[in-house]
Amino acid sequence: MGESALDASPRSSLLEELRMKIVSGQIGPGEILTVPTLAKAWGVSTTPVREILLELAGVGLLEARRNRGFQVKRPTVTDMKELFALRAQLEAYALSCIASVTPEECAALRLQARAIEEAVNRRNTLKYLETDRVYHLHLVGLARNRRLLDMIMNLRDNMRLYGIDSDAGLRRQQISVPEHYRIVDLLEANDTAQAIELMKRHILDWEPVFVDAIVDID
Template sequence: MESVTNLREMVLAQLRSRIVSGEAAPGTIYSVPAVATEMGMSTTPVREALLELSRTGLVSPLRNRGFRVEAATPKDLENQFDVRIMLEVGALVAIARQGLTDTKPLVLLADDVAGAVKSGNVTDYIETDRRFHEALVSRADNPLLTRTIMGLRADMRLYGISSPEGLERQRASVSEHYEMIELATTRQTEAIAALITRHIASWKPLMTAALRELA
């Protein structure tokens, strides 16, 4: 039998994927018992997962009803892109400046992203991409920076990620992950700054257009 923690993480990944991808539109109500029944588990891990999502602002609790998916605005998305680029450029430049070592764990995580893209599983892509970037930025040895970056990523609406254009962008991101490892290893600070900027910013037009369509 899986532990409550493992089940919570499974529910968290699935619900976050539905919300940030736009599959669960703003205003959608998630009832704890209904989600537990759908996923074939007790209510405890579901409640814990939804409470975690409420802490990031993706959902809000409703008394005696469950949790409501919150809306995002184009300005919210623009601000998130701007701040992510500033912070992630700083993190990766710091890593490249000191020189990345022990790259095997990162290569394995990049392989996981590639596998998710190959299988066409968007939920797996979102989760494996998150793990790769968390492991990479943590090499800057600044826990506050890592928490801030990952908090921004967790709250970011990835509308359009399942569209044909989104799937194409996922495929393009695979080689970029391996390139980040290479550039950080060879201490190419300017090149890695340009790469992570492009890696993040290339999603902006797609996601902004998808968000406006939902409005």
């Protein structure tokens, strides 16, 4: 099947793996990524690797460097604050658009919240990011607005989550666990106003953790 074999799930998995490492700071600002090196590490051909790097460059995580490869862009405090402000407002708006939630949807969200809790208990930061993304993707999807969903997930996927595994970041992960359950409880009770306020806090309380970490690397 050749290179096209990575067009679907395997390619997406590699894309998300690399994205997570960049946004969490495991691959730091200024680092150079090259097509041949990643292709060898992943055991794949160069074509899908180049596509992945170009996609991450297109959303602002990488910059192409002539004859060198792709460099991880350095985040700024201003960028981070703007992303947080937009994401908090858009996710709050998404909740306001949810007409109702079924018992089945609530049960699914609680299972996802449980997966987040398990990741936190195991201190598995990458698993936390993965499960938290699934939860928010499902939750925002209940607004039944594809453009809104795409905007929110794009903002989320390209935030720099430096400091997420710091002492402050681990504490915030622990605090976030009951918040995920509480948001579902409020939506189930048709208390949208309280759900919106909690969602804003749920997002914005992360801001100082990430901003302080960005300042520390400058």
